[in-house]
Amino acid sequence: AQSVTQPDIHITVSEGASLELRCNYSYGATPYLFWYVQSPGQGLQLLLKYFSGDTLVQGIKGFEAEFKRSQSSFNLRKPSVHWSDAAEYFCAVGAQAAGNKLTFGGGTRVLVKP
Amino acid sequence: EPEVTQTPSHQVTQMGQEVILRCVPISNHLYFYWYRQILGQKVEFLVSFYNNEISEKSEIFDDQFSVERPDGSNFTLKIRSTKLEDSAMYFCASRSGTIETQYFGPGTRLLVL
Numbered sequence A: 001a002q003s004v005t006q007p008d009i010h011i012t013v014s015e016g017a018s019l020e021l022r023c024n025y026s027y028g029a030t031p032y033l034f035w036y037v038q039s040p041g042q043g044l045q046l047l048l049k050y051f052s053g054d055t056l057v058q059g060i061k062g063f064e065a066e067f068k069r070s071q072s073s074f075n076l077r078k079p080s081v082h083w084s085d086a087a088e089y090f091c092a093v094g095a096q097a098a099g100n101k102l103t104f105g106g107g108t109r110v111l112v113k114p
Numbered sequence B: 001e002p003e004v005t006q007t008p009s010h011q012v013t014q015m016g017q018e019v020i021l022r023c024v025p026i027s028n029h030l031y032f033y034w035y036r037q038i039l040g041q042k043v044e045f046l047v048s049f050y051n052n053e054i055s056e057k058s059e060i061f062d063d064q065f066s067v068e069r070p071d072g073s074n075f076t077l078k079i080r081s082t083k084l085e086d087s088a089m090y091f092c093a094s095r096s097g098t099i100e101t102q103y104f105g106p107g108t109r110l111l112v113l
Helices: none
Strands: A004-007 A010-014 A018-019 A025-026 A032-038 A045-050 A055-060 A064-068 A075-077 A087-094 A102-104 A108-113 B005-007 B010-013 B017-025 B031-037 B043-051 B053-057 B066-068 B073-077 B089-096 B107-110
Touching: A004 A087, A004 A102, A010 A018, A010 A045, A010 A064, A025 A075, A032 A064, A032 A075, A045 A055, A045 A064, A045 A075, A075 A087, A102 B043, B005 B089, B010 B017, B017 B031, B017 B089, B017 B107, B043 B066, B073 B089
Parallel strands: A010 A108, B010 B107
Antiparallel strands: A004 A025, A018 A075, A032 A045, A032 A087, A055 A064, A064 A075, A087 A102, A087 A108, B005 B017, B017 B073, B031 B043, B031 B089, B043 B053, B066 B073, B089 B107
């Protein structure tokens, strides 16, 4: 069965500082990996995805993530955070089976200090 | 840009009542999903739907739940007799092809009293 772990429940970062959110997954085959962001009271917006190919993927809003098969990780990074990046971030793994359901991690809530 | 829409945005109901949550997936998408997020918890898969039938469902999706695509545009989730623990945000998602990204709607917040 697939699973996703986001070890950090909360992260506080100063505006302009770099951000890294950790994600570890468990899946028997090559995973499809996603990062979604959820602002308060809002739905889930896709930041970026990895299906295959280049292990460093670029997303929207200046985010990037690196797939490391050896570490079963897909960490999300941003070099310089903005106050508008305060939100909850979810890592998800997708199955390759016909249903292709997503399994989400518990989320990391990011607070941005001025 | 096409997007998934959901109605209503909020719904309050009494325990034991039936509710129907509605979703309009992106028009050329073929695969449809419902997820839920209980307050403060992770997003959980409920059911996937393709070619007018359920392709996978979780253990949460018991006999009280059903899904339907009554016409070419809507995708509905029905809860026959709501329980307090059904209170959650319900997200609809859709995708176009076998490995394409799932796009999520804004969610319906359901409160069961």
